Amino acid sequence: MRDTLIQATYLVxxxxxxxxxxxxxSPRTARLGNGLxxxxxxxxxxxxxxxxEIVRYEWILLGVVLGGALGAWMALRVRMTAMPQMVxxxxxxxxxxxxxxxxxxxxxxxxxxxxxPVWLLTVGLSILIGAATLSGSLIAAGKLHEVITGRPIVLPxxxxxxxxxxxxxxxxxxxxxxxxxxxxxxxxxxxxxxxxVWMVLPVxxxxxxxxxxxxxxxxxxxxxATGFVLQNYLLIIAGTLVGASGFILTTIMSKAMxxxxxxxxxxxxxxxxxxxxxxxxxxxxxxxxxVALMLSYARSVVxxxxxxxxxxxxxxxxKKLLDALQKKGVEVRFAIHPVAGRMPGHMNxxxxxxxxxxxxxxxxxxxxxxxxxxxxxxxxxxxxxxxxAAKTDPSSPLYGMPILEVDKARTVVVLKRSLNPGFAxxxxxxxxxxxxxxxxxxxxxxxxxxxxxxxEI
Ligand code: NAP
Numbered sequence: 001m002r003d004t005l006i007q008a009t010y011l012v013x014x015x016x017x018x019x020x021x022x023x024x025x026s027p028r029t030a031r032l033g034n035g036l037x038x039x040x041x042x043x044x045x046x047x048x049x050x051x052x053e054i055v056r057y058e059w060i061l062l063g064v065v066l067g068g069a070l071g072a073w074m075a076l077r078v079r080m081t082a083m084p085q086m087v088x089x090x091x092x093x094x095x096x097x098x099x100x101x102x103x104x105x106x107x108x109x110x111x112x113x114x115x116x117p118v119w120l121l122t123v124g125l126s127i128l129i130g131a132a133t134l135s136g137s138l139i140a141a142g143k144l145h146e147v148i149t150g151r152p153i154v155l156p157x158x159x160x161x162x163x164x165x166x167x168x169x170x171x172x173x174x175x176x177x178x179x180x181x182x183x184x185x186x187x188x189x190x191x192x193x194x195x196x197v198w199m200v201l202p203v204x205x206x207x208x209x210x211x212x213x214x215x216x217x218x219x220x221x222x223x224x225a226t227g228f229v230l231q232n233y234l235l236i237i238a239g240t241l242v243g244a245s246g247f248i249l250t251t252i253m254s255k256a257m258x259x260x261x262x263x264x265x266x267x268x269x270x271x272x273x274x275x276x277x278x279x280x281x282x283x284x285x286x287x288x289x290x291v292a293l294m295l296s297y298a299r300s301v302v303x304x305x306x307x308x309x310x311x312x313x314x315x316x317x318x319k320k321l322l323d324a325l326q327k328k329g330v331e332v333r334f335a336i337h338p339v340a341g342r343m344p345g346h347m348n349x350x351x352x353x354x355x356x357x358x359x360x361x362x363x364x365x366x367x368x369x370x371x372x373x374x375x376x377x378x379x380x381x382x383x384x385x386x387x388x389a390a391k392t393d394p395s396s397p398l399y400g401m402p403i404l405e406v407d408k409a410r411t412v413v414v415l416k417r418s419l420n421p422g423f424a425x426x427x428x429x430x431x432x433x434x435x436x437x438x439x440x441x442x443x444x445x446x447x448x449x450x451x452x453x454x455x456e457i
Pocket of ligand 1: 084208306309312338340341344345382383416419420421423441442
């Protein structure tokens, strides 16, 4: 009876996960989807506590208190701009948990020597994938947090070495299945950890979204493997959902970057950082008043938000400018690049928070043909996603990535603090084009000044 109730709760929780993913499809229903997903997780966790094998609750309680406190502290403390690192870390923790569970099961069951090859395969996979996900995610989080350089770190023969680590891990896995021994699984953990580090080190700036989604997918696969180890159906279903949705996201991100996953992982695309330099060249600087004047005479304005909007938390100031422009009868749209910011959907989330209507958000493919008819393209803290080097400079790490073609607009105004490059570390030719004006300063302050001036016109 007890087991039937647990399994029935798992079934309801699984259904909640699937409904949650469906609801996450649209910003209007995403909040509800998130809530239902969390409810499913809570139900699953509570049902698991009723397992007959659990005889003492002290350690579980300690884990809940420590983990809960750490999670709450992170959620409250972390700034919105540091969210991508946190997501990368949480992917890694998922992988780490799978490895730990796998290792504990190895310690518990392998000495008895009664396990089937299939069970040994699943425990080996949960250790291998989990450990590679943990170490890879730590490197990714370090790169996103800029404690490790965002540029590709490529050792001589790097990709052959990665291939060798992968082969070594697979050989060990087969060996451990053929002659199960605790030491072999320990060695597998060590090699998988190195594999994760080797895999992520050469991934450079602009390609991080691809690798972070891939690690997310791996963390799901590791959890699913752990589900097989423990014969826990909820874990199998939840892990498979994360693995599959993460893989779909990886495909979307690869497509957005115009790269294959293979080339990101094994070919160090964008390994070179172009040497274009700002020396001896000048840009046209402008003022908030002049930008307000340009905007007030415009018929069509396209706002291009980027990571700098997130840094300066300028989304509410953007909404105020939108309202002021619409009041003056100017047509305003937003151009959203799929990898703008530091996580998928970053700009959509921020603009939704400021109540910018969703139908004003245009995707890259849809808005690019319109730029020649746009009077003013207002670039707010975006850099890589509008860098023409992606189309013109084969030595650039951005080469091949589709960009928002703001340079085709009649006038371009760029709001940023300096001429510093973006995440990929590449100079931006856009700033030196004859139709580009730079408004230096914090994006939020600049926007407030523009809106103020606009209302006074
Ligand atoms: P970006 O290339 O990182 O450039 C952001 C720009 O914002 C910087 O050049 C910076 O210039 C400016 N900025 C920073 N703080 C500012 C402030 N307070 N006020 C005004 N400007 C400010 O951004 P992006 O064009 O959005 O491109 C995103 C990049 O991140 C791509 O390379 C993408 O591949 C990568 N990435 C994306 C994801 C994802 O999932 N979306 C994940 C990981 C990496 P100043 O310092 O001069 O102000």
